[in-house]
Amino acid sequence: MSNFNVVGKRIPKLDAAQKAMGRAAYIQDIKLPQMLYGKILYSKYANANIVKIDTSKAKALAGVHAVLTGEDVPEKMKMGFIKDNPPIKKGRVSCFRDEVAAVAAISPEIAKKALDLIEIEYEELEGIFDPEKAMEKDSPLVHEHLKSNVLKMPWDVHYGDVEKAEKESAFVVEDRFTTTWVTHCCMGTSGAVALFDASENLTIYTNTQIPSLAQKDFLESLKAMGLKNKRVRVIKPIIGGGFGSKLDTYAYEHVAILLAYACRKPVKMVFDRVEEFKATSTRQPTVTYIKQGCDKNGKLTFRDMRMVLDNGGHTSWGATTPSVMLMPISSLYSVKNVKYSAKCVYTNNTYSQAMRGYGNPQATFAIESSMDMLAEKAGIDRIKFRKINQNHAGEETPQGLKITSCGLAECIDAVEKELHFNDNNEKGVGTGLASLIHVGGGARIYGSDGCGAILKMDDYGKVDIFTGGTDMGQGLDNITAQIVAEELGLSAEDINVVHSDTDICPWDVGAHASRSTFVAGNAALGAAKKVKKKIQDFASKLFETPAEEIELKDKMVFVTGNPEKNMPIGKLLRKAHFSPGGTMLMAEHFYDPDNQNMGKELKGNMSMTYSFGAHGAKVKVDEETGKVEVLEYVAAHDVGRAINPLLLEGQVYGGVVMGLGYALTEEVTVKNGEIMNANFRDYKLFTAKDAVKIKAPVIETDDKDGPFGAKGIGEPGCVPTAPAIANAIYNAVGVRIKDLPITPEKVLAALKEKTVKK
Amino acid sequence: MTTNISFLLNGDEISYDVKDHWTLLHLLREEMGLIGTKEGCGNGECGACTVIVDKLAVNSCLYLAIEVDGTAIETIEGLASTDGTLHPLQQSFVDNGGIQCGFCSPGMIMSSKALLDENPNANREEIKQALAGNICRCTGYIPIFKSVEAAKEMGGQNE
Ligand code: FES
Numbered sequence A: 001m002s003n004f005n006v007v008g009k010r011i012p013k014l015d016a017a018q019k020a021m022g023r024a025a026y027i028q029d030i031k032l033p034q035m036l037y038g039k040i041l042y043s044k045y046a047n048a049n050i051v052k053i054d055t056s057k058a059k060a061l062a063g064v065h066a067v068l069t070g071e072d073v074p075e076k077m078k079m080g081f082i083k084d085n086p087p088i089k090k091g092r093v094s095c096f097r098d099e100v101a102a103v104a105a106i107s108p109e110i111a112k113k114a115l116d117l118i119e120i121e122y123e124e125l126e127g128i129f130d131p132e133k134a135m136e137k138d139s140p141l142v143h144e145h146l147k148s149n150v151l152k153m154p155w156d157v158h159y160g161d162v163e164k165a166e167k168e169s170a171f172v173v174e175d176r177f178t179t180t181w182v183t184h185c186c187m188g189t190s191g192a193v194a195l196f197d198a199s200e201n202l203t204i205y206t207n208t209q210i211p212s213l214a215q216k217d218f219l220e221s222l223k224a225m226g227l228k229n230k231r232v233r234v235i236k237p238i239i240g241g242g243f244g245s246k247l248d249t250y251a252y253e254h255v256a257i258l259l260a261y262a263c264r265k266p267v268k269m270v271f272d273r274v275e276e277f278k279a280t281s282t283r284q285p286t287v288t289y290i291k292q293g294c295d296k297n298g299k300l301t302f303r304d305m306r307m308v309l310d311n312g313g314h315t316s317w318g319a320t321t322p323s324v325m326l327m328p329i330s331s332l333y334s335v336k337n338v339k340y341s342a343k344c345v346y347t348n349n350t351y352s353q354a355m356r357g358y359g360n361p362q363a364t365f366a367i368e369s370s371m372d373m374l375a376e377k378a379g380i381d382r383i384k385f386r387k388i389n390q391n392h393a394g395e396e397t398p399q400g401l402k403i404t405s406c407g408l409a410e411c412i413d414a415v416e417k418e419l420h421f422n423d424n425n426e427k428g429v430g431t432g433l434a435s436l437i438h439v440g441g442g443a444r445i446y447g448s449d450g451c452g453a454i455l456k457m458d459d460y461g462k463v464d465i466f467t468g469g470t471d472m473g474q475g476l477d478n479i480t481a482q483i484v485a486e487e488l489g490l491s492a493e494d495i496n497v498v499h500s501d502t503d504i505c506p507w508d509v510g511a512h513a514s515r516s517t518f519v520a521g522n523a524a525l526g527a528a529k530k531v532k533k534k535i536q537d538f539a540s541k542l543f544e545t546p547a548e549e550i551e552l553k554d555k556m557v558f559v560t561g562n563p564e565k566n567m568p569i570g571k572l573l574r575k576a577h578f579s580p581g582g583t584m585l586m587a588e589h590f591y592d593p594d595n596q597n598m599g600k601e602l603k604g605n606m607s608m609t610y611s612f613g614a615h616g617a618k619v620k621v622d623e624e625t626g627k628v629e630v631l632e633y634v635a636a637h638d639v640g641r642a643i644n645p646l647l648l649e650g651q652v653y654g655g656v657v658m659g660l661g662y663a664l665t666e667e668v669t670v671k672n673g674e675i676m677n678a679n680f681r682d683y684k685l686f687t688a689k690d691a692v693k694i695k696a697p698v699i700e701t702d703d704k705d706g707p708f709g710a711k712g713i714g715e716p717g718c719v720p721t722a723p724a725i726a727n728a729i730y731n732a733v734g735v736r737i738k739d740l741p742i743t744p745e746k747v748l749a750a751l752k753e754k755t756v757k758k
Numbered sequence B: 001m002t003t004n005i006s007f008l009l010n011g012d013e014i015s016y017d018v019k020d021h022w023t024l025l026h027l028l029r030e031e032m033g034l035i036g037t038k039e040g041c042g043n044g045e046c047g048a049c050t051v052i053v054d055k056l057a058v059n060s061c062l063y064l065a066i067e068v069d070g071t072a073i074e075t076i077e078g079l080a081s082t083d084g085t086l087h088p089l090q091q092s093f094v095d096n097g098g099i100q101c102g103f104c105s106p107g108m109i110m111s112s113k114a115l116l117d118e119n120p121n122a123n124r125e126e127i128k129q130a131l132a133g134n135i136c137r138c139t140g141y142i143p144i145f146k147s148v149e150a151a152k153e154m155g156g157q158n159e
């Protein structure tokens, strides 16, 4: 194995001590002089016309500085993927979370009181809540001017010849799977503080995963407000959890901007937990029809999938999740003929956004459940069946994904070794397996998939690195520090990672697609390499040795094979600085991976590399109650290289438990568009009491393009969890649950149906 | 209505005029500026606001400020020594990956402290019970259990 000094070490998270002492400042903790508190009023109906709004009483309340309605929002101020969603609605509301008014006041209590004083007359309209019904011809329209509830999106592809392949298949299975709304539940709720300076430039403190794209959105909002050529500074406080929830800009941010401008004072907008449940975006609910087949030897012949996604009342980036769903559909296991179509359908439900996996968990639930069904039909052992079809390095999938490194087989082996799939005879106990593919080397969704880094060294051997990347708890600060320290022969404590401010950090497309280790890591590595080269050049003159023979290690600079010729790095930096014609050692690097935008054909190598994994679960099903207990769980991941195994395990454990919630307990209950369980008592997260034994074997495949061989691992942990559990339940008691979450009621009902059939 | 109350806060004697409807969480965070105690739900469901009142871990979001009159309160700010040395629990949460985003951490650490102060040899089951009211969305709990167990070895019950 390679000989690293800092990479591969279990170095605790750099900001953990601050957090352990209660000193880390989150958005909740930010207080500015003269700050006002903003609050938003939401619609009372899922679908209604707003007939009249009277804000006079709210405006008259002492301590209220501004009351805004949809009429006060500039025409061009819109949010979302197709910019169709104003931050406060006027005329018509299309879901319960639609904003209808907002206030700023000197205290949160007064702001709340003011909301109660706003009088709104609605004319309620019939709502539509089932996306499949909303597709029917005579369905009422959510947005009449669009003439259809189905969004115009390009999700319709056919690679190879599915019809022919189906005819030639020895075995075919076909089924329907459904998933529901789940939500991120970041422990730190959403929020922002906006303020304008005397020249009407905006500073906004916000919990964002996309500082640079957010800056662009806010600039557009300013422009819509008539503020042209202004500056926007986005400052990220410490983020209390991301998981995809902060991958867009949201009404509360734009409303904070409007209020701050209306009052010319800082305005803070922080969600309470109920609001967090009701007014943030969920993971997309899906209806999936899948058909796939294999030949008599078990080789997959085709996969044909059709999906309907509930788009909710407005279009957010959620409507683009089929682009990621396509990845496992076309490329999880080798299959040549693939068809996929997805329809995003407006309803009067809440709308969805990015959530860890970006569509992959929904697609993988259907694919991996169906893989088990096909294996059974073909009479082939389920593990063997997957091995027959496993991906391998060097393969190009029908979608055009180029697999450069692939540890899927090793992952399956690792799970098999830990879980002993076939030797459980205990009644009600069973095992299940499911695999995953995910982007692991960036994902080109925008014009750029890049990230910048600026690195400077001081006179003492310490480094400040300004990265475009975002740390939201996952540990990008460590990854950056460890990569830079490794390259420059320093220790991680010598590296200060600054990632919080668009005024000083370069551009980055955002912390999404598990791309930060790979892309921000490569940006940091590129900058470190440039500085290293400068150090080597300088030392080469000093020691009269070729630059290639200069090594950096243990905070020293020395000549290879001649270690007496050496100098502490700090001393060398001072020599470089305080000599005639002196220089400071600094460098910048912008890394934009050589991956492809898929384009209209939905074909192209969207990531530089792909992460693989296999999960195995052992469950016990109580046939009296339907309750599923997870006895053991193994999550093996091909991560290229573990830059920091401690943080890596944390990503996997956290991902798996989030995935277990998805599989078994989590569900935003929505009744006629209204969210009924906006609290932690009724929205069932896994707690410490439910915690499961998880083993997390790490497979290192040393990816040729990853920084020190690393690939992304942020999302994969929660991707194949639900099908692993569903497959284990089937193995245990012979019922297949095709609708998430797999609650005891569903298991019991299926068990009953099974006995009746017998 | 305002009431004057006195209590010990991390060893300091405090006298404060509090409004009757203030929660302890409000008093600590909004009035006294002790931001280490977090609000995750404001409704007794997540444990982010856990502090120790007379040796018991409580949800400060449900606790009225006037009720702490005459009690001794410990918050996350009071755990590290004055020379900056972290409390064994803080150190072991750092070392064992018990902290990712960190929003649950002050509450987790305070619940763990109340447990170990009372039961220095708590086993895994007892740790799970004691932390059942503290939600963490990042870690999957495993690194948190390891953190508490490691602190136990380090003598986490001691000041
Ligand atoms: S904030 Fe007190 S329990 Fe959640």
Ligand code: FES
Residues within 6 Å of the ligand: A187, A240, A241, A473, B098, B099, B100, B101, B102, B103, B104, B105, B135, B136, B137, B138, B139
């Ligand atoms: S570390 Fe993020 S919620 Fe626990």
